Amino acid sequence: MQRPQKTLRRLQLTLAMTALLSTSPTWAQEWGSYLKPFAADSLWNSRPVNPVFDNFVIPTDTYFPAVTNNTYSTGIFLASPDDPPVTVKGLTGSKGLFNTDDENYHDVTIPHWPAAARAAPGTDGHADIVDPTTGIVHSLFKLKQEGTQWTAAMYAWTKIDGRGWPEPGHYYQGARATGVPAAAGIIRTHEAAQKPEYYKHALAMSLSYSGLSPNPAYVFPATSADTYAATRNKGSIPEGSLVMLPPDFDTSRISNAEVRRIAETLKRYGAYIVDANIGTPFVIYAEIGSDANPSPSGWNNTVANELQSVRAGLRRVISAESWVDGNGNKFTPNQNLNLLSMRGNWTQQSGSVLGKFSSWDQAVVFPATSSVSEVVNYSNRGMNAVTWAKPVMGASYTLTARTTNGGKLRMSIYDQLAGKVVFDSGYLANGESKTFTWNANSPRLALYAQSGVGNSTAVGGQLLKAN
Template identity: 45%
Template sequence: MGEGPYSSTAFLASKYDKPVEVFGLPGKRGLWELDGEQFITSITIPRWPTRTVPAAGSDGHADIIDPVDGVIHSFLNLKKGRDGRWTASMYAWTRLDGRGWGDPSHYFQGARAAAVPPMAGLIRKHEINDGQKTYRHALAMSLTFSGLSSRTGYVFPASSADRTWRDNTGMIPEGALMMLPEDFDTASIEDRDLRKVAETLKVYGAYVVDRNHGTPFYIYVENGADFNLHKPKWNHAVDQDLKRMQKALRQVVGVKGWLDGYGRKFSPEEKLNMISMRGPWVATAGKGTAKFDTWSQSLILTGASSRSEFQHRNNRSFSGVNWAKMEGGQRYNLKLQSSEDSELQLTILGNKGNRTMFSSHWLGNGDSVEFTWPGESSRAVLSVRKRSDNGGESRVRAFVYAKDEGIINPLSKTLSR
């Protein structure tokens, strides 16, 4: 556990920082915008801390926290060229006051493999000597190939995993919560820094957020924290305690309850939107364009008229997240939030595409409808159209929640899938 080239730093922006434009890597099609699943030429970060330095490893992680907009900007392979030009291979963002994890709609919210920002779960510089017995949050952990599962890439609350997860040979998926048992002996750990981590693993645990190469487990500490368990020389006692912790760590498979950072009981259950407006969208009538906007999580119609219509047919509107699939026989509620001059229709077709199993008909802003997801294999088609010829920009966003349950239960979704 410690700092390193594959850890990260959280860089705090201020209202005085100037904007910076980040481009895709040289020779690539552009910057891969993870949520929209699309290449973009560049992205402009409105407030860029001048001291931003990405991690030295090949992942090149760096997170920028913008308290003005309430956003965490997350990059993979971030680099600054000799000409001062910033480039990266991937970009994602999450709300500063959000869950920290992806949801079925906005499923990729950070540059870690588990779709979380690298700063999530970091042992931060200011926490190391704060006088507390534990860190007051779950930690971030990676496992190597022999620990990670080849049966499933991830479980709730993770919403993604390394693309080559099938090459793993272990049993533990990304997103798993790892903990030390209550009776694990921490009193015998002489090193103060290691003992604090072990105490944290007994209370809050560590989520598996990534894969490493060759280390049974690695717990990430913010770069620049001067955290080193083996200074000024190799510490044999620390080495033995780490091996003892390795043998004792277990994946959580049942809980009686949850504690927040202040030791108070709370329920992490909440409603999660099951539908996304991400593309690709195809014009089926009229003129104009329809493009997904990650910032508003909506579809933006530009230059469209009352004769314009656009469709999404490839089923990516509904979640590809493995713990959030639409379930046959389950009741759902569809609600539309849009400009007053735009409408949406959801059509569910049978597995051969020649039979309509459900049609919401055209919904306007604020309209909603209940429906039952068909039990057989089906395909969803979203259609959006304008009702006016004003030529202005219109926005469309849909929300789908389970009607009866309406709540994602982290325990049941982890254990039953």
């Protein structure tokens, strides 16, 4: 008897994923890897204990809630050391490829570009490339192949073994509105093929403007939101929020296996709001080609109604007793994150070589030189105005230099209202710190970087709250 085509496809997919898991090296199945992105204590891999919920209900909208594994989701492509480099340029007719971290337009050469890489078919054109050799997830928005040339509107990156969320200094680390890569939180192909009781990570979700908050537009752990949030949003849930189904939500009444699996995940891990959509109460994202679509054959009244019941049950988490990471350890999420970036325009003060900001190094990098060179950055782009991380007047902060080859870092803060310099760290070598009281109402930063002699030098820094 001939097996139905849909069932055959699922069987082939399951066998393929089983083969992938069995043949993948150990590193590929550990935290911070292609199959298990980000650290064990990333909020994507953690769950709250005894969460407290808001009472706002995500409203109905033009369409029914959805789970998408195609047009507006993304593929996640694994690069190998043997894959060739590819230079991505800006879209034809545009200013160029916008690099979110250095806030400039320029081409980016991805060191290893897998042949399988494809853009999502929707207008967002998402694609994320995981490169284990560099430990980087390359996240692209509106990716296109124009002839033999790859182009995109935007490029960002994050560490595959990192938090999975940006920090105030490196505030945009992916192509979603919240600064996360499109791959973060999505239901993966290998996960869906295994048909678990629930997925062991928080999910990625977008809301329509009717559910999203105009002010605040985003909350921790997000560092940004959609551009027009203040005028378009009409709801009460900021981007970056965690939404969950309460413990008493009855999943036994859900007949569709995939909807029930998602609901069980929402009871345990929840979903983070990473983006806005138009007219759909919520969208949950699954990897393109995965078997996570609860209605793969098209419209299904039962699925639509069961997703509506999930919508009606979802609530925003406003606090939790504690958190449990992917290894089962309790922890408190860290909000004291680096405030400083070395981005901006650097001009030469002395010496023979010019140091330039390298986003992948998070530092100013000088080429090899036989004498000390110094550059200065007056652009005041070293700190981004992330709302939940703004410096507090009277609080103590610690600046620490992170340099190589004898490089040195100096930072001064000029208060534009007071008309004077209120802090100057002096030159700090690698690992040296300076603690000071923040007392600038209208700060303007000046950053200085000094090279070592001989090999290339990297000069970066970290600015953290000290109390």
